[in-house]
Amino acid sequence: xxxxxxxxxxxxxxxxxxxxxxxxxxxxxxxxxxxxxxxxxxxxxxxxxxxxxxxxxxxxxxxxxxxxxxxxxxxxxxxxxxxxxxxxxxxxxxxxxxxxxxxxxxxxxxxxxxxxxxxxxxxxxxxxxxxxxxxxxxxxxxxxxxxxxxxxxxxxxxxxxxxxxxxxxxxxxxxxxxxxxxxxxxxxxxxxxxxxxxxxxxxxxxxxxxxxxxxxxxxxxxxxxxxxxxxxxxxxxxxxxxxxxxxxxxxxxxxxxxxxxxxxxxxxxxxxxxxxxxxxxxxxxxxxxxxxxxxxxxxxxxxxxxxxxxxxxxxxxxxxxxxxxxxxxxxxxxxxxxxxxxxxxxxxxxxxxxxxxxxxxxxxxxxxxxxxxxxxxxxxxxxxxxxxxxxxxxxxxxxxxxxxxxxxxxxxxxxxxxxxxxxxxxxxxxxxxxxxxxxxxxxxxxxxxxxx
Numbered sequence: 001x002x003x004x005x006x007x008x009x010x011x012x013x014x015x016x017x018x019x020x021x022x023x024x025x026x027x028x029x030x031x032x033x034x035x036x037x038x039x040x041x042x043x044x045x046x047x048x049x050x051x052x053x054x055x056x057x058x059x060x061x062x063x064x065x066x067x068x069x070x071x072x073x074x075x076x077x078x079x080x081x082x083x084x085x086x087x088x089x090x091x092x093x094x095x096x097x098x099x100x101x102x103x104x105x106x107x108x109x110x111x112x113x114x115x116x117x118x119x120x121x122x123x124x125x126x127x128x129x130x131x132x133x134x135x136x137x138x139x140x141x142x143x144x145x146x147x148x149x150x151x152x153x154x155x156x157x158x159x160x161x162x163x164x165x166x167x168x169x170x171x172x173x174x175x176x177x178x179x180x181x182x183x184x185x186x187x188x189x190x191x192x193x194x195x196x197x198x199x200x201x202x203x204x205x206x207x208x209x210x211x212x213x214x215x216x217x218x219x220x221x222x223x224x225x226x227x228x229x230x231x232x233x234x235x236x237x238x239x240x241x242x243x244x245x246x247x248x249x250x251x252x253x254x255x256x257x258x259x260x261x262x263x264x265x266x267x268x269x270x271x272x273x274x275x276x277x278x279x280x281x282x283x284x285x286x287x288x289x290x291x292x293x294x295x296x297x298x299x300x301x302x303x304x305x306x307x308x309x310x311x312x313x314x315x316x317x318x319x320x321x322x323x324x325x326x327x328x329x330x331x332x333x334x335x336x337x338x339x340x341x342x343x344x345x346x347x348x349x350x351x352x353x354x355x356x357x358x359x360x361x362x363x364x365x366x367x368x369x370x371x372x373x374x375x376x377x378x379x380x381x382x383x384x385x386x387x388x389x390x391x392x393x394x395x396x397x398x399x400x401x402x403x404x405x406x407x408x409x410x411x412x413x414x415x416x417x418x419x420x421x422x423x424x425x426x427x428x429x430x431x432x433x434x435x436x437x438x439x440x441x442x443x444x445x446x447x448x449x450x451x452x
Contacts, residue, residue, distance in 0.1 A: 134322025338393030
């Protein structure tokens, strides 16, 4: 039996899920996930799934070019996968590369660039441009096409009952994320706390969603604001990570009481109707007259439908960055690796931000959404914190290389962040300035300046 198909008999099986993910330091890797919004270069219109120049046809073209395995749903290709990596579709046709776990930033950067070069080459034939922005710059959510995935149909029905901007999150936004291993429960706790404290500052370095609906939207990162009004049950700061009793069980007890989106059986999605995973364990889930019991695969899937600022699964996922230009993409896994994979840098992060309360984190994140690197968090200026965190990451990466944990010196990948700190402004501020002063609101100029 596949281990994921084992039945879940109790909380002990859920704790074992996290225990089994513990990884010795010598095997730690980094995975990077990158989303991008596609538009037709000549009109700026979003790209539908259907048609000879649509997303479906593009995925078929990528499959023919590189031979990745096709994943179908209802007879339509919805993903491609190979060797631990995958190309998947977000609800509005954003394409995501979920990278394989790799040892160095250089490897994950090469993986990203190879992917973007391929997609760009094939998309050029279709007239599609992929934008290095954290949000669709032109369209209201009602004007964005829907991708044919069953899980998204359920989410489109459920999430608007929980948050006023949920559909914008699904269809209009794009992010870059990185995934990290943990050695044991204590290591997980320290990394979760350090990552949550640092997230608003890292978000400021990557804030890049200042143009939406064809105009300046008043934010440096509107994507951050959208996530704050998506679903309070499954999104946000999760402040109890800083409580003394935080650990695997505290996280799973929270996850047990978050309503499920769906259950997958016989390759189909079945709406959960508000059922929590705890209730699923207690009484099962009826589909077509048959009562189904939870499996480890169901638990794994449920955890992927929770969206806190830092997420725990079999890895720790940091989720606070807008999609950005190429060089910045490679900086994201590097800065987090330097902070999380070196003990001194992680201790330094926790010490630097030790006086920041959860309330100050929450207020600071909203200020980051509005003002980017000009924001404040508690008694700190975010720009000062960014300078300190980049320096801590630099030191961490240097020690990682010096002690042989990494075969490469990865500090050069931080250069775009050092430049951002010296400018004193986030990428989204620069885009807003150019939109107003250089491009005069011309969407064609924005497309050409921000496309990969």
